[in-house]
Amino acid sequence: MGKYYITTPIYYPSDKLHIGHAYCTTVADALARYHRIKGDDTFFLTGSDEHGLKIQRKAAEKGVTPLEYVDGIIANFKLLWKKLNISNDDFIRTSEERHHKVVQNALKKIFEQGDIYKKNYEGLYCVPCESYWLERQLDEKGCCPDCHRPVEKMQEESYFFKMSKYQEWWLDFIDKNPDFIQPESRRNEMINFVKQGLEDLCITRTTFDWGIPVPFDTKHVVYVWFDALLNYLTGIKYGEDEKFFKRFWPADLHLVGKEIVRFHSIIWPIMLHALGVEMPKKIYGHGWLVVDGTKMSKSLGNVVDPLGLIDEFGSDAIRYFLLREINLGNDGNFSRDALIQRTNADLANDLGNLLNRTVAMIIKYHSGEVKNSKQNDAVDNDLINLAQQTVKDYTSQMDNMNITDAVKTVWNLIGKANKYIDETAPWALAKDDTKQAKLQTVMYNLAETLRLVAIMVAPYIPDAAPKIYEQLGLGNEPLQLSDAVWGGLADGTKVVKGDPLYPRTTVDKDGCTVIGGKKYVAGEN
RNA sequence: CGCGGGGUGGAGAAGUGGUAUCUCGUCAGGCUCAUAACCUGAAGACCGGUGGUUCAAAUCCAUCCCCCGCAACCA
Secondary structure, eight states: OOEEEEEEEEEOTTSOOOHHHHHHHHHHHHHHHHHHHTTOEEEEEEEEOOOSHHHHHHHHHHTSOHHHHHHHHHHHHHHHHHHTTOOOSEEEETTSHHHHHHHHHHHHHHHHTTOEEEEEEEEEEETTTTEEEOGGGSOTTSBOTTTOOBOEEEEEEEEEEOOGGGHHHHHHHHHHOTTSEESHHHHHHHHHHHHTOOOOEEOEESSOOSSOBOTTOTTOEEOTHHHHTTHHHHTTTTTTOHHHHHHHOSOSEEEEEGGGHHIIIIIHHHHHHHHTOOOOSOEEEEOOEEETTEEOOTTTTOOOOHHHHHHHHOHHHHHHHHHHHSOTTSOEEEOHHHHHHHIIIIIIIIIIHHHHHHHHHHHHHHTTBOOOOOOOOHHHHHHHHHHHHHHHHHHHHHHTTOHHHHHHHHHHHHHHHHHHHHHHOHHHHTTOGGGHHHHHHHHHHHHHHHHHHHHHHTTTOTTHHHHHHHHTTOTTOOOOGGGOSTTOSOTTOBOOOOOOSSOOEEEOTTSOEEETTEEEOTTOO
């Protein structure tokens, strides 16, 4: 038994979260839950990155303070995570006092050791947007890429972090830790990037004040990365509770989107190195979701709101789809049709129906009582062997973050169990008085398979997994990987008839989905 | 010559040197325990084009065509 500290990025509360945020957080949640059922001392952190000009402006537009503005949005973040069954242990907000302290102390330390200096920053400035642009970022006419108005040369005094000083150290570190950045394609990208030469990083601003004041020069506030990245330390009480911090640091995994791999794999390690803090173990850059084949964007109006989907299909369905359908590391496609198809086939038909028919038969043939008569022949042993092999494969795949493969592995067992029913034809055994022991064996093997399945799927579909346990007659016993050993189901256990695990979704002639008798108008999400 | 990802049966995907896999859909059959579910079988791919390396290439190399991202705060 070990420990496991996993983080998601902290999301920016300028707007509602979309399905892409939900994807990242779901993956992190599945990993966190997996490590918990494995018995690891687990800490799962997510949160929000609340400072900056964008927020300050939005708040001003609405006539509220920045904090009031983000409070409203953060309430929505938290609601989404709750509805998605996200099991984060803490939610860090960069506007919190505990975080300000960490950032200011870190800044002070690095400043005092001479790695931060002040200089005039000269650049092309868009006054209405209050932001600097590099020449190559400008649009075709040489104007601001955001508002397409002319930019002008401006000078501002800023503090810089001496990243360039650590370039060789970084290359050496990456060379010695080949698994630090994953997938490998991103690692290569990062190495190429750094080899082109690292520039010092501008870490403060004076153009807005919704941020953490720089302790040695309060005209300035901390700008983005020196603020946001440090949340991973704040979340486990860095500088505040040494014992707690040491319990979880170094982070086992920073899960991030591919667009911010650069910040997490270059700036972040260098910051930590300058601070004298041990390196995290792994940065993983996952792919993006595209919707019906095209990138999600506000201007296209195809941004998918996960809250509506959860209300319609349930959190398990969304989680399952994201974990099963999208290969971690690659981009993946999201569509309602695919979601409906996948959840009908895998959750309702394969898993839900397997449980339903198994429980129904045990009740019908044995008044609900399970007994292992161990009359196993070749077909039975096939199932038992596969079940045991499945637990093994699942464990190693989850340990290696091959979530999609692990899901497939478990569903292969579910498929095998459905087939096993056909092969053994319990309804025929039931009619033959001489085959009663055999019938008991078959029922036991099915129930036992389902018990192992319940444990393994618990990280993916946390709503349903305990319900499987309940219907198997195990009440609300905790699901633990150490119990996923064949033969653990005791004779005399009484199964309990329950509702179907998942209703089937049908689409009527108007294109509306009908789930469990309830109708949803298409396109409302 | 900016960087990267991708082009695999009707659809979506997996597969990085050795009989082309999975899901959905289609067609035919089986079963009746179950959520019109489950099981079996079949049809259907010259793995973007061309050239090369190899006994052997979807898989390696070259070249071309097409899609899609990114270019130092959009997961």
